[in-house]
Amino acid sequence: MGSRPCQAAVITPPGTAAIGGILLCGEGARDILQATFRTKSPCEVRFEPGRIFVGQIADGGETIDQVVIGCEGPDRFAIHCHGNPLLVESLMELFARRGAELISADALLRSKAVSEETTTIVAEAKVERLKAVTMEGFCLISNQIAGGLSRWATDALDRGDAISIPDIQEECKQILADSRIARRIVSGCRAAIVGPPNSGKSTLFNRLCGASKSIVADIGGTTRDWVSAVWRMPSLRVELYDTAGLEDSLAAADPLQAASQQRTHEIVRGAAVLIAVLDGSRPLGRFTLQATEGQSVILAINKSDLPQSLNANRLPFTCTERINLSAQTGKGIEELTAALRRASGVDGFDLSRPVCFMDRQIQHISQMIGTMNANDITQVLRQLLSIDRNG
Ligand SMILES: Nc1nc2c(ncn2[C@@H]2O[C@H](COP(=O)(O)OP(=O)(O)OP(=O)(O)O)[C@@H](O)[C@H]2O)c(=O)[nH]1
Ligand SMILES: [Mg+2]
Known part of the structure; x- marks a missing residue:
């Protein structure tokens, strides 16, 4: 010292x-x-x-x-x-x-932390938990100190010769899958509100963030630039984006609309969850949505306070969750919150599970999935736990 x-x-x-x-x-x-x-x-x-x-x-x-x-x-x-x-x-x-x-x-x-702790995971946890954006994220990382990833790696090493490569690899795959959810609990997640013009996206955005941040008007194409705000719920800090309505005819008629819609596509690409808002009181026009791999889509059929004429059984995109709501009256907002917690995987997530919270750990766990040699696995487990005082 x-x-x-x-x-x-x-x-x-x-x-x-x-x-x-x-x-x-x-x-x-x-x-x-x-x-x-x-x-x-x-x-x-x-x-x-x-x-x-x-x-x-x-x-x-x-x-x-x-x-x-x-x-x-x-x-x-x-x-x-x-x-x-x-x-x-x-x-x-x-x-x-x-x-x-x-x-x-x-x-x-x-x-x-590295100078005081005995394993790298413990040292990393003591630093990383300070950056968690939810209390659950703080607990999740703290749990990796005495249990979680530390205990899993120590137990795996203790198995020694009895180590079963297929078993370890299955466990590693589960750890990686859980780590993706853990990252959302620790660092938050991005959700984009998307949909055709005038479907009520900005009304919903304002209701969720509890402020009148986005302009609402009964004119298609009101939102031009995206607007963002934080939406908090248990275990999750959502970075929420309101976007310009997507419609080819608007983009073709107006270069500003085309630029706005381009920005919407960029936001859509970076979001973990898409909340597709459709106007339930009208038939769907030519709106479509292309989710990328790993993205969840929550279909929110809005304006449920009006007579409904949208045929939601024939939509040109698939969704993970579907709910009816009225952004104007607030009916259905709780269901949307629950759907988002489910879609992001944080609902009921056991905070004591072994998860990675550093890229270094993810690399080691991925390495173990890629090897069929028990000695190599033992070596990687040691690296996962051992202190690199120069690192
Ligand atoms: N009846 C009813 N009207 C709503 C509801 N949600 C939004 N509206 C109305 O629908 C119109 C459009 O709302 P916005 O929130 O501006 O719609 P948007 O999807 O953001 O529109 P763009 O930004 O143009 O794409 C406004 O007149 C809102 O008051 C709802 O749940 N019920
Ligand atoms: Mg808008």
């Missing part, structure tokens, strides 16, 4: 906030603070682990900011200053001039 270089990282998100946080650690961190930090007391500050200090950090005679310093270890300090990014920047610049290497919070936490 003592030979770790002195490093500093900003641990609070970019932008203005009430508090800014800097982690300063490694050999020399204490000397930097000893030279720059002053309290009101005339006595010299004695940085002892577990103690908190209030005072000022100065560059020469010039005070930069009033700070609170938590001494977390012999060479490890959490410095809390005011949140103006200029102050945070000035402190970082001062630390750099006094010999600290400036690195990202991610890199600092990772190197700390």
Whole structure:
């Protein structure tokens, strides 16, 4: 620990906030603070682990900011200053001039975890869980520390000679499938609202995000550029997109419409789930939808408050789920939420299952599916668990 270089990282998100946080650690961190930090007391500050200090950090005679310093270890300090990014920047610049290497919070936490933990998966989990966008995502990654992927890999290694290659490979395939769902729970998923013009996409979008972000009008082609917002539900943070209505005749008549529809196609390609909104009160025109592999399509037949004349049994695309709703009255929105949870796979997902939450882990698991040699599998299992202190 003592030979770790002195490093500093900003641990609070970019932008203005009430508090800014800097982690300063490694050999020399204490000397930097000893030279720059002053309290009101005339006595010299004695940085002892577990103690908190209030005072000022100065560059020469010039005070930069009033700070609170938590001494977390012999060479490890959490410095809390005011949140103006200029102050945070000035402190970082001062630390750099006094010999600290400036690195990202991610890199600092990772190197700390690697130096303290016994397996890579544990070190990775302790860093990655901080980035989870849902509480369930945080739990899912935490569960990989004592159980989940760590336990699966350890148990597989313990099987030693009794290791069955087909069994291990089946388990690896299941882990990869579960990891795709885990990624959505941890990092969120994208859903695009698509459909013909005037079907009620923007009305639905506004209702789901709880704000009047998109313009609604009874004129086909109202939405030109896509609009996005966050839609939260248990286990899922959905990045929701409202898009321009897709209709060839509109695109042919107007270059702006053609450009809007081009953007819709781009958004459609990047979404995990498509919510296809059709107007249930009218026959379907020439609208069609092409989902790519792995994309789920939820058919939302809108305007259920009006007399229905859409023949939903003869549609030119297939869907995973189908619901009736009225974006205007809100009827059917709960069903849509449930359908989205099912379509994204997060509904009822067991958070203690072994899953990968890093590309490195996915590579190792994929490697095992591709080999028929028990020694190679053992080797890869060791790599999956072992610490690479240079990595
Ligand atoms: N009766 C009824 N009208 C609705 C419903 N949803 C939307 N509308 C109306 O349908 C019209 C079009 O709604 P929008 O949300 O702008 O439709 P859109 O699909 O975004 O239209 P474009 O952006 O032009 O593609 C508006 O007059 C809405 O008030 C609904 O559930 N019931
Ligand atoms: Mg619209």
